[in-house]
Amino acid sequence: MDTELLLKVAVSAGKVMTVLLVLSGSVAYLVLLERKVIAFMQSRLGPRRVGPSGLLQPIADGLKLFLKEDLVPAKADKWVFTLAPVVVIIPAFAAFAVVPFSGESFDVFGLTITPWITDINIGVLYILGISSLGVFGIIMAGWASNSKYPLLGSLRSAAQLISYEVPLGLSIIGVLMIAGTASMVGIVEAQRETGWWFFVPQFVGLFIFFVSGMAETNRAPFDLPEAETELVAGFHTEYSGMKFSFFFLAEYANMILVGCVATTLFMGGWMRPFPSVEALAWLNFLDFVHPFWSGFFWFAAKLFLVIFAFLWIRATFPRYRYDQLMHLGWKVLLPLSIVNVLVTAVVMLLMNSGSSA
Amino acid sequence: METLVGIVAAATALIGAIAAVTHRNAVVGVLFLVLNLVSLAVFYVLLSAPFIAALQVILYAGAIMVLFLFIIMLLDLRREEERESGLLQKVLSVIGGGVFFLLLWGAATGGAAPAAAELPEHFGSVESIAVALFTTYLIPFETISVLLLVAMVGAVLLTRKGGR
Numbered sequence: 113m114d115t116e117l118l119l120k121v122a123v124s125a126g127k128v129m130t131v132l133l134v135l136s137g138s139v140a141y142l143v144l145l146e147r148k149v150i151a152f153m154q155s156r157l158g159p160r161r162v163g164p165s166g167l168l169q170p171i172a173d174g175l176k177l178f179l180k181e182d183l184v185p186a187k188a189d190k191w192v193f194t195l196a197p198v199v200v201i202i203p204a205f206a207a208f209a210v211v212p213f214s215g216e217s218f219d220v221f222g223l224t225i226t227p228w229i230t231d232i233n234i235g236v237l238y239i240l241g242i243s244s245l246g247v248f249g250i251i252m253a254g255w256a257s258n259s260k261y262p263l264l265g266s267l268r269s270a271a272q273l274i275s276y277e278v279p280l281g282l283s284i285i286g287v288l289m290i291a292g293t294a295s296m297v298g299i300v301e302a303q304r305e306t307g308w309w310f311f312v313p314q315f316v317g318l319f320i321f322f323v324s325g326m327a328e329t330n331r332a333p334f335d336l337p338e339a340e341t342e343l344v345a346g347f348h349t350e351y352s353g354m355k356f357s358f359f360f361l362a363e364y365a366n367m368i369l370v371g372c373v374a375t376t377l378f379m380g381g382w383m384r385p386f387p388s389v390e391a392l393a394w395l396n397f398l399d400f401v402h403p404f405w406s407g408f409f410w411f412a413a414k415l416f417l418v419i420f421a422f423l424w425i426r427a428t429f430p431r432y433r434y435d436q437l438m439h440l441g442w443k444v445l446l447p448l449s450i451v452n453v454l455v456t457a458v459v460m461l462l463m464n465s466g467s468s469a
Numbered sequence: 470m471e472t473l474v475g476i477v478a479a480a481t482a483l484i485g486a487i488a489a490v491t492h493r494n495a496v497v498g499v500l501f502l503v504l505n506l507v508s509l510a511v512f513y514v515l516l517s518a519p520f521i522a523a524l525q526v527i528l529y530a531g532a533i534m535v536l537f538l539f540i541i542m543l544l545d546l547r548r549e550e551e552r553e554s555g556l557l558q559k560v561l562s563v564i565g566g567g568v569f570f571l572l573l574w575g576a577a578t579g580g581a582a583p584a585a586a587e588l589p590e591h592f593g594s595v596e597s598i599a600v601a602l603f604t605t606y607l608i609p610f611e612t613i614s615v616l617l618l619v620a621m622v623g624a625v626l627l628t629r630k631g632g633r
């Protein structure tokens with residue numbers, strides 16, 4: 113067999129494994145981070161029994177979920193019931209294939225390894241497409257459980273995800289117009305060329321993206337599909353053990369994904385602040401290890417900011433009512449995002465005609 | 470490599486399509502249809518049209534099929550399942566299916582397959598499709614958008630039940 117092809121497959125497989133492992137670890141510790149942050153905001157201490165300051169809590173949680181009995185309701189559709197968590201978690205992890213985690217490639221054994229799994233010229237659309245498949249898992253879970261609360265939860269979820277996908281997609285269009293490409297790496301490079309990160313000209317886009325992203329990941333204050341005071345636990349009421357943990361992991365992975373996309377599209381991805389100002393080059397202080405780590409540091413720092421905002425909002429805002437949810441999605445965010453696209457187009461046209469005249 | 474991916478995608482597309490028609494449970498049927506649509510997207514990627522593939526997944530699989538599922542779940546389907554189709558319906562579907570099969574057969578076996586040609590530059594990219602839509606095919610494109618708008622206004626009118 114062709115050795116070059118074999119090598120390519122091996123490198124890709126290695127990158128996929130690395131991303132999966134790091135991501136699983138991040139998801140586990142994101143749960144702890146969330147509990148700690150919210151505890152801090154509510155003047156509590158949060159988990160602190162397992163390990164120093166509760167640092168081993170995710171491991172204990174994982175072990176518990178792994179050992180728990182796996183229940184399938186007697187009247188459930190067994191196939192669909194079992195497949196649903198899988199359908200939820202695969203898109204959640206697969207979407208990370210186009211996220212550029214850093215800017216600098218590094219060499220191992222003479223191979224150049226790029227810090228992203230792949231860079232396709234429809235990267236943003238790939239993420240939109242893949243993540244829009246996750247909703248099927250939620251609907252399948254609700255329907256296959258053959259129980260009232262899950263069904264209601266999954267119907268709510270389907271309506272919510274469909275509604276907020278529209279403003280989410282439109283909020284990105286402004287960025288695509290300025291960048292002139294849909295490749296994730298290309299968008300970061302475009303932010304280097306224009307000199308400012310896209311949240312400056314596209315602050316409306318970032319706002320709409322952030323709000324819709326929260327709704328897409330079923331996060332508070334948009335957690336109606338699993339509103340515990342109304343629906344017990346929504347679409348995953350009947351799930352336990354590993355199957356439940358899949359839903360749980362997918363929700364947090366999706367949260368990280370929204371953070372990664374916001375970082376890449378609006379906040380300059382792996383670049384340090386003010387990438388064109390030479391005097392601030394010391395900000396890439398990890399360059400002495402490898403430029404890869406500087407890029408990764410800034411990417412992670414920006415990602416942390418977005419994630420922290422997610423947690424902050426969860427601790428602050430009460431849950432929306434269903435009609436408020438629909439009102440916000442269709443009557444506020446959608447028109448706003450269309451106006452944003454139009455204004456961006458007009459400004460770009462004026463600036464272009466100004467420069468050519 | 471591409472042949473292997475193509476064969477797997479073809480197999481899942483066929484399984485999805487057949488199961489979507491034959492499965493007794495409408496919800497499971499729709500799920501198989503989704504499988505079919507996603508497998509078709511793989512074909513678009515293999516045919517160097519990744520943009521169309523992304524649209525196929527976002528629009529058909531991600532949006533339209535969710536609405537299908539939504540509506541099927543809201544309807545009470547148990548009564549629907551028990552209803553036997555009439556003789557006329559059976560005869561008509563056999564005739565319709567047969568004619569369609571003959572058409573496909575003719576298209577597949579008639580005329581030789583066109584020789585593999587070099588792809589034009591930027592084929593299937595977002596830019597080239599946008600340029601084609603907004604220059605060469607501007608009038609059909611805008612006509613379709615008006616058509617969709619009419620359908621939308623019509624749907625809103627119908628739901629108002631006689632109006633106020």
